[in-house]
Amino acid sequence: MEKPSPKTNSADLLNEFEKRGLLYQSTPGLAAHLAQPRTIYCGFDPTADSLHIGSLVPLLTLRRLQLAGHRVIILVGGATGMIGDPSFKATERKLLDDATLAHNVAGIAAQVTKLFADVPAGALGKPLVLNNADWTKGVGVLEFLRDIGKHFSVNQMIARDSVKTRLARDDVGISFTEFSYALLQAFDFHEMFRDKRYECSVQLGASDQWGNMTAGTELIRKKLRGEAHVLTLPLLTKADGTKFGKSESGTLWLDAAKTSPYAFYQFWLNTSDADVEKYLKLFSFLSLEDIENHMAMQRRNPENRGAQHHLAGELTQLVHGQDGVIGAQRISAILFGGSKEELTEADLAQLAHDGLPQANGPAQSLLEALILTGLVASKREARDFLKQGAIQHNGVVVSDEALELTPANAKYGRYHLLKRGKKQFALLVHA
Numbered sequence: 001m002e003k004p005s006p007k008t009n010s011a012d013l014l015n016e017f018e019k020r021g022l023l024y025q026s027t028p029g030l031a032a033h034l035a036q037p038r039t040i041y042c043g044f045d046p047t048a049d050s051l052h053i054g055s056l057v058p059l060l061t062l063r064r065l066q067l068a069g070h071r072v073i074i075l076v077g078g079a080t081g082m083i084g085d086p087s088f089k090a091t092e093r094k095l096l097d098d099a100t101l102a103h104n105v106a107g108i109a110a111q112v113t114k115l116f117a118d119v120p121a122g123a124l125g126k127p128l129v130l131n132n133a134d135w136t137k138g139v140g141v142l143e144f145l146r147d148i149g150k151h152f153s154v155n156q157m158i159a160r161d162s163v164k165t166r167l168a169r170d171d172v173g174i175s176f177t178e179f180s181y182a183l184l185q186a187f188d189f190h191e192m193f194r195d196k197r198y199e200c201s202v203q204l205g206a207s208d209q210w211g212n213m214t215a216g217t218e219l220i221r222k223k224l225r226g227e228a229h230v231l232t233l234p235l236l237t238k239a240d241g242t243k244f245g246k247s248e249s250g251t252l253w254l255d256a257a258k259t260s261p262y263a264f265y266q267f268w269l270n271t272s273d274a275d276v277e278k279y280l281k282l283f284s285f286l287s288l289e290d291i292e293n294h295m296a297m298q299r300r301n302p303e304n305r306g307a308q309h310h311l312a313g314e315l316t317q318l319v320h321g322q323d324g325v326i327g328a329q330r331i332s333a334i335l336f337g338g339s340k341e342e343l344t345e346a347d348l349a350q351l352a353h354d355g356l357p358q359a360n361g362p363a364q365s366l367l368e369a370l371i372l373t374g375l376v377a378s379k380r381e382a383r384d385f386l387k388q389g390a391i392q393h394n395g396v397v398v399s400d401e402a403l404e405l406t407p408a409n410a411k412y413g414r415y416h417l418l419k420r421g422k423k424q425f426a427l428l429v430h431a
Contacts, residue, residue, distance in 0.1 A: 010034035013068050017231075019288055020281040022061055024207045025232040027217060033201065033229050037123030040065050040202040040231075041073035041192060043132070043185070045081040047096075049107030050255035053267075054245045056315070057233050058204055059115055060283060062127070065204075066116070071124030073192065073200055074112045078105045078133030080184050083177050105131055111254055115318065128198070135191045136184070148187050151222045152215070157182060160211040182212045189216030194224055207232045236282070239274035254319050260350040261320040265328030268312035269305070273298070276307045284314050331355070335425060340395030340417055348415040351427060358427040366393065367401040373426035375418055385420055392419040406430075 010031045017023040042058045044051060051059070062072040081101055096104070109129045116127040157163060157179070166174035192200035203213050213230040220228040236244035245252055252267055253259040271279055276298070280291045298307045316325045331347050334340060343351075352358055359372040367382050370391065376382040385391050386399050393403070394410075394417050405416045407430050416428040 013065075016288070017061075017064075021278060022057075022233055022282065023231070024234040025210055025230075027214070027229040027231075029227075030202070030229045030231060033227065034070070037069050037071065038202050039071045039073060039124055039192075039198050039200040040204055041075050041130075041189075041200050042204040043075040043077055043080070043188065044108060044112075045077040046101060046104035046108050047081065048253075049104045050253045050258050051108055051111060052245060052254065053252040053264075054236065055254070056319075057236065057282060058206065059112065060285075060318075061204060061233060063116065063119055064285075066119050066122045066127060069123040070202075071122045071127070072116075073128045073130055073198060074116075075188060075192075076105050076108050076112075076129065076131050078102075078131040079136040080132060080181065080188070081105070083181050083184065105133075107255070115254075130192070132184075132188045132191075136187070144183075144187070147223075148183055148190070148219065151219055152183060152186075162208065162211060182215045185212045186215040186219040189213075189228065190219050190223065193220050193226055193228055201226070201228045203228070203230045205230070205232055207235055239272060239278075256320055256324070260353045260355055261316060261324035262328045262331050262347075262350045263354045264319065265312045265316045265325070265332070266355070268315050269308050269332070271308050271311060273302060276311060279311055280307060284311060286310070286314075336423065340392075343411070343417070345412045348411060348417070348427070351417075351425075352415065352429050356425050356427050358429055360429050360431060362430065363404055363406040364428060365401065366391070366398060366403040366405060369405050369416065369418060369428045370420070373418060373428055375420045375424060375426045390421050393417070395419075 010033075013034065014023060014026070014031050040062065042062055044055060059074075062074065066072050078101060081096065081104070109131075113127075113129055119127065158167065160182075163174060163179065166178075189200070189203055192198045203216060205213050210230070210232050213232070217228040217230060220226045238244055251259075252264060256264075268279070277291065277295050280286060280294065281288070284291070286294070294307045294310060298305075313325055313329070316328055320328075327347065327350070331343070331350065334342050334347075357374050359369070359374075361372065364372060366386075367379060370376045370382045370385075371379065376385060382391075383401060386401055389397050389399065391398055393405070405428055407413045410416050410430060414430045418426045418428065420426075
């Protein structure tokens with residue numbers, strides 16, 4: 001394949017990655033290697049039919065590389081997903097059946113394609129979505145052991161931290177199936193490196209993948225006498241040390257059917273002041289200079305939360321499109337200041353999905369509904385708030401504790417939006 005002329009300064013690119021907190025480890029010579037346009041891949045195992053927000057760091061790093069003139073491959077593990085990566089997992093993953101795996105592969109492929117839809121073609125073409133089942137399903141076990149397995153030392157494989165952690169646990173240990181995962185990941189890199197359609201020479205992944213990734217570079221060096229490189233990204237934690245990517249409702253998915261655009265938007269909007277600069281660097285496509293300007297304004301007027309608003313808007317736009325942003329912002333504005341009459345049925349469906357605490361059930365008295373939805377802890381507390389005029393039903397202040405909440409006085413025949421005080425909301429939803 002003829003190599004196009006260079007389009008980017010690789011030293012500047014990696015320097016920016018480092019300033020953004022994206023560069024954790026890399027193989028020696030990576031900067032020189034990236035002086036010309038290359039093909040770079042990152043793999044995602046289809047353990048579910050949607051990726052989650054933790055996947056955004058590598059995906060958006062691939063976008064940066066694509067915009068810098070490199071071609072990217074998003075590899076969906078239709079083969080490796082049948083085993084599961086054991087890296088720093090406490091127990092063995094649940095093995096998926098063929099139908100579930102195929103469903104998950106299709107879901108992820110559609111999702112990542114959408115994320116790159118607005119990115120201009122890179123120096124070597126448009127982003128590719130590949131499935132490693134395409135080159136593994138025809139390989140026999142004896143052929144694999146002879147041609148691939150002989151290049152790996154069991155001594156080195158056992159010495160990896162991810163394997164040692166499992167070996168140290170007598171109650172779990174590690175199966176031969178999971179132990180072999182690194183060989184399959186190395187085989188993927190080998191196949192895409194030698195295939196003239198791709199000539200993929202760089203792999204991107206999380207820092208806990210270093211051992212699996214360098215296994216690929218070693219296989220390429222030994223078997224093909226080729227030069228390949230890896231770049232790892234840091235694992236994310238919040239400033240308070242808690243795990244990134246979790247909310248009160250659980251995992252934040254990229255699929256709108258699993259995590260609504262409103263809940264997705266609110267997650268980013270609620271980023272702490274201690275984390276927002278870090279997240280802007282990692283996730284946004286603002287220049288470092290613009291990020292510093294945002295943070296300077298934030299320090300002057302922290303109550304405006306301008307940095308969080310930009311972060312939430314940009315990330316929701318990338319994942320859910322302009323309609324997702326507009327809807328999430330409209331719902332937010334209505335809940336915290338607008339007329340509740342403006343909420344559409346689709347808005348309330350998002351809120352019922354994962355945007356607000358809710359209870360499902362038949363007709364209830366207002367008093368019962370307040371307790372059932374968790375807005376109050378007791379009947380006494382409910383009566384106190386009702387006397388204070390601090391309770392609203394569908395945007396109207398109410399005081400009658402015996403008020404029956406039925407489909408007749410529900411919005412769209414199903415939804416009762418309850419509010420306590422200035423910011424606490426809940427929904428009672430009829431089936």
